[in-house]
Amino acid sequence: xxELREYSAExxxxxxxxxxxxxxxxxxxxxxxxxxxxDDVPLSFTHHLYVGSVTxxxxxxxxxxxxxxxxxxxxxxxxxxxxxEYASEIxxxxxxxxxxxxxxxxxxxxxxxxxxxxxxxxxxxxxxxEVIRGSPLRFEPGTRHEYSNSNYVLLGIVLxxxxxxxxxxxxxxxxxxxxxxxxxxxxxxxxxxxxxxGYDESIFDAGRRNLTxxxxxxxxxxxxxxxxxxxxxxxxxxxxxxxxxxxLNGTTxxxxxxxxxxxxxxxxxxxxxGLGVRNLVIDGRxxxxxxxxxxxxSAIAMHHDDPEYTxxxxxxxxxxxxAHVFGRLQNAVLNGFY
Numbered sequence: 001x002x003e004l005r006e007y008s009a010e011x012x013x014x015x016x017x018x019x020x021x022x023x024x025x026x027x028x029x030x031x032x033x034x035x036x037x038x039d040d041v042p043l044s045f046t047h048h049l050y051v052g053s054v055t056x057x058x059x060x061x062x063x064x065x066x067x068x069x070x071x072x073x074x075x076x077x078x079x080x081x082x083x084x085e086y087a088s089e090i091x092x093x094x095x096x097x098x099x100x101x102x103x104x105x106x107x108x109x110x111x112x113x114x115x116x117x118x119x120x121x122x123x124x125x126x127x128x129x130e131v132i133r134g135s136p137l138r139f140e141p142g143t144r145h146e147y148s149n150s151n152y153v154l155l156g157i158v159l160x161x162x163x164x165x166x167x168x169x170x171x172x173x174x175x176x177x178x179x180x181x182x183x184x185x186x187x188x189x190x191x192x193x194x195x196x197x198g199y200d201e202s203i204f205d206a207g208r209r210n211l212t213x214x215x216x217x218x219x220x221x222x223x224x225x226x227x228x229x230x231x232x233x234x235x236x237x238x239x240x241x242x243x244x245x246x247x248l249n250g251t252t253x254x255x256x257x258x259x260x261x262x263x264x265x266x267x268x269x270x271x272x273x274g275l276g277v278r279n280l281v282i283d284g285r286x287x288x289x290x291x292x293x294x295x296x297x298s299a300i301a302m303h304h305d306d307p308e309y310t311x312x313x314x315x316x317x318x319x320x321x322x323a324h325v326f327g328r329l330q331n332a333v334l335n336g337f338y
Contacts, residue, residue, distance in 0.1 A: 001030050003328040007320075008033035012208075015043035015196050015316040016325070017232035020333050021240045023308040028333075029233055035196035035316065037208065047196040048183065048229045049314040050219065051299045052292025055186075055228040056152050060096055060256065060276020061242060062159055062170050067092075068252045072162055074275075081161040082154060084133060089141045092158065095151040096275040097260050101137035104148040106225075108135070115221050116203070116295075119214040123221040125160065125167075128153045145262040145273055149225040156224025167224050179247060181238050184230040187219065195229065196316040198296020208317075211296035218295055226294045235301045236312035239289055243303040243310070257288060267291060269323045283327045291322045300326045307338045 008016050015033040022028075035043040066072040072092060079087035086102075094100045105111055111131045114121065132150045139146070156167050163170060171186040189195075197212045211218065219227045245253055259272025259279050272279040277288050280302060289302035289310075300322035301312035311329050313322070 001032070003325075003332050004030045004032040007325050007328060011317060011320065013037060013040070014199075014320060015047075015049075016320075017043065017045065017047070017049060017314045018329060019232040019236035019312050020329060021236050021310045022333070022337055026337075027233065027236075033316075035194075037197070037199055037316075038210065043196055043316070045231060045233070047194045048185075048189065048231055049196050049299070049316055050198065050222075050226075050292075050294050050297040051228050051230050051235060051301070051314060052222070052226045052294035052297055052318075053149075054235060054290045054292035054299045054301050055222070055224065055226045056276050056292075057239065057242070057290045057301070058171060058175065058228055059152050059155055059159070059167075059224045061247060062174055063092065063096065063155055064248055064252050064256055064275060065174070066159070066162060068248060072158075074255075078154060078158070081158050082129070086137055086141070091142075092155075093275065094141055095155050095158075097145065097273055098147045098151055098262070099143070099145050099260060100141050100148065100151055101139040101143075101146065102132065102148050102150045102154070103135045103138055105131045105150045105153065111221075115217055116214060119217050121217045121220075123217065123223070125153065125157050125223060128221070128223055129157065145260050147262075147264060147266075147273075149222075152225035153223050159224070171228065174247075175234075175238060179238055179241055181230075181234040184228060184234045184238070186224075186228050189229055193229075198294075198316050198318070200295050200318045202319055203295060214295065222294050226292060230314070232312045232314045235299070235314065236310050239301045239303050239312065240310040243288060243305075244308075267323075280323065282323050282330060285330065293318050293322075298322060302326060304330075307334075309333050309337075 074093035262273035269280040287302040287304040292299040
């Protein structure tokens with residue numbers, strides 16, 4: 001708690017939810033800072049926060065579950081479901097590990113202008129596909145890694161085409177019904193759900209700004225690449241359940257954890273990228289999971305094998321240093337419990 005409170009104070013009361021799950025199943029929960037920075041409303045565990053690209057871990061799990069069941073193959077090409085000029089060159093596996101060369105739709109200037117300029121707009125998967133369509137590949141598919149949110153929008157569309165189910169339905173079935181984490185949603189959260197306000201300091205060059213009014217555009221525009229809403233205990237629980245083999249079998253999980261070289265200037269602790277999984281080395285310790293940033297929110301959720309621990313931190317500020325706060329909590333876990 002002292003590490004969590006100190007980091008929150010260093011960032012002027014940023015809201016932080018954290019959960020650590022230890023080898024014997026012991027769980028520690030902690031919360032610090034504010035859900036509303038303007039009125040100093042304390043963040044609590046009754047609040048939900050967006051997890052940003054930690055969503056990719058959920059999307060990849062949904063895809064690999066279909067692979068495991070024989071309904072999909074990693075070698076299937078995108079042209080079976082999506083009409084793009086280069087779709088026949090791109091496989092499901094390339095989408096999962098970001099080796100497609102498809103440009104990142106969230107870097108498209110016209111998309112960004114509408115993303116923030118139309119705060120109540122609801123983006124559908126086909127709207128996002130139209131943003132992706134027409135942009136040339138950045139490199140030959142399969143030749144290198146370059147992180148692109150477009151890959152996971154396309155995977156969300158593939159999931160819908162293969163199953164006949166919406167992404168929100170698939171998330172609910174996997175996470176709430178199958179895995180039992182009942183406070184995780186994509187768009188289907190209850191009307192009375194408490195959602196912490198989201199803040200950013202980098203987009204508008206006007207100090208810390210409340211982005212709550214942009215929520216509808218932000219969550220639907222992020223889709224299967226970053227739109228999930230959850231809590232730190234739910235995220236930590238899901239990540240632990242996944243990496244301890246309770247969702248996917250050993251063969252599939254091993255394939256998920258097969259990493260390509262993946263240097264990333266935005267995530268300097270990254271050493272490799274698997275099928276929806278980052279391999280990070282923080283303070284000399286290698287762990288697997290994902291980081292996430294969406295305007296207003298930031299997250300990190302990582303699992304370490306030996307000794308076994310899983311730590312998730314969710315924040316209502318999109319500019320926290322994810323690796324730094326994770327490292328502080330990791331050291332507290334190691335010093336206090338191992």
